[in-house]
Amino acid sequence: MSQFNDYYANKGEGGGGYVQSPFSSPGGGARRQAAQHALRPVSIKQLLSATQVHADAEFKIDDLEVGQITLVAHVVEVRNQTTNCTYTLDDGTGRYEARHWADTSDQKEEDVIRENTYVRVMGGLKSFSGKHYINATHVRPCKDSHEPYFHKLDTMTVSLILKHGLPGQPRAGNHAASGNPNGASAYTAQASTAGGVNDQWSGLPDLQQRILRFILAQPNRQDGIPVTAIARAIGGQAAEISEALDILLDEGHVYTTMDDTHFDLAL
Amino acid sequence: MSQPTHTLVNSARLLDHIGQTVRLTGLVLLRNTEDKELLVKASDDGKVRVALDDVTQIPQSAYAEIVGEVVKSGDALAVQAKHVIETGDMLDLSLVDFVVEAGYNPRLARAW
Numbered sequence A: 001m002s003q004f005n006d007y008y009a010n011k012g013e014g015g016g017g018y019v020q021s022p023f024s025s026p027g028g029g030a031r032r033q034a035a036q037h038a039l040r041p042v043s044i045k046q047l048l049s050a051t052q053v054h055a056d057a058e059f060k061i062d063d064l065e066v067g068q069i070t071l072v073a074h075v076v077e078v079r080n081q082t083t084n085c086t087y088t089l090d091d092g093t094g095r096y097e098a099r100h101w102a103d104t105s106d107q108k109e110e111d112v113i114r115e116n117t118y119v120r121v122m123g124g125l126k127s128f129s130g131k132h133y134i135n136a137t138h139v140r141p142c143k144d145s146h147e148p149y150f151h152k153l154d155t156m157t158v159s160l161i162l163k164h165g166l167p168g169q170p171r172a173g174n175h176a177a178s179g180n181p182n183g184a185s186a187y188t189a190q191a192s193t194a195g196g197v198n199d200q201w202s203g204l205p206d207l208q209q210r211i212l213r214f215i216l217a218q219p220n221r222q223d224g225i226p227v228t229a230i231a232r233a234i235g236g237q238a239a240e241i242s243e244a245l246d247i248l249l250d251e252g253h254v255y256t257t258m259d260d261t262h263f264d265l266a267l
Numbered sequence B: 001m002s003q004p005t006h007t008l009v010n011s012a013r014l015l016d017h018i019g020q021t022v023r024l025t026g027l028v029l030l031r032n033t034e035d036k037e038l039l040v041k042a043s044d045d046g047k048v049r050v051a052l053d054d055v056t057q058i059p060q061s062a063y064a065e066i067v068g069e070v071v072k073s074g075d076a077l078a079v080q081a082k083h084v085i086e087t088g089d090m091l092d093l094s095l096v097d098f099v100v101e102a103g104y105n106p107r108l109a110r111a112w
Helices: A002-008 A027-036 A044-048 A147-164 A181-187 A196-201 A206-217 A227-234 A238-250 B012-017 B093-102
Strands: A039-041 A068-080 A085-090 A095-100 A118-128 A131-141 A254-256 A262-265 B007-009 B021-032 B037-042 B047-051 B063-073 B076-086
Touching (some): A039 A147, A044 A095, A068 A095, A068 A131, A068 A147, A068 B076, A085 A118, A085 A131, A095 A118, A118 A147, A147 B093, A196 A206, A206 A227, A206 A238, A206 A254, A206 A262, A227 A238, A227 A262, A238 A254, A238 A262, B007 B012, B007 B093, B012 B076, B021 B047, B021 B093
Parallel strands (some): A039 A068, A095 A131, B007 B021, B047 B076
Antiparallel strands (some): A085 A095, A118 A131, A254 A262, B021 B037
């Protein structure tokens, strides 16, 4: 169903809901790039609590950078303007505006957005003249009456995963505490299956697996794990450790954080 | 400026929200155009009377979500509707009730 695929597909770069590999840019740039390609289900309460250090900075929800968001809410008001439509949305936790710049002249009747109906909105957060709103890239009516309830549970689940990590994973794998935006990618299919992490690594050589498990077990990965700490814990030749890390980096299992000597898991 | 918040409730939870605006989803059992009223079976199977402002609010679908204020009506509680949202002819009320109760769990409902 194309609608389902559109829900999880990243537009532009990457696809299939996976976060684009962050190792194409070093340090904070990689982190921001990863966050911008993640899609997070949110409530209006969370949008209202989103913070921005300055007008051009990225928005953060619960101290995590937010890229694209998805929201299901009831349309209280529709204002059609020349170049865009503005929707006032209410999901029971507050009201928020979404602006959708789109040509609706050839819109099908079933896709028309009406007041007093539920819609799904996808887009990014924007700020203009001190007012925040959703810059909507997709707005569609909810055709299944269960969708608002699914979205509420979806939001709860993702918020808990970002705060506490995936169920079954060690507490040390707390992506939210580390501020790792790849925590948002925990909502991708790759990381969403129980034991998925171990299955993903089972085909790798022993040294690479030991490196990955060591990084995963560290309590504080906010700035990444230095290669010296990895070498000290794993033992063996420095050249072998370095080569293994290069391979893991090339294959997207790890990425560099604050500099080329600090690594974190790309989960 | 404070934001309007409307908790998703079932019939049992109405007691916690007297005077507040809530969202109640249920099966529309009766439509009374003369008295501008509905009788709705909530997600926990409790029956709730809904007072409407206008007959145009009467939903045509089997299920509806009522956004309105909880008011006392004699010995019972009723909902004075502000918005009525048609939610189609097929809805799993046990799912709705699960979501209602999850909203009261402080561990789960941080985002809500």
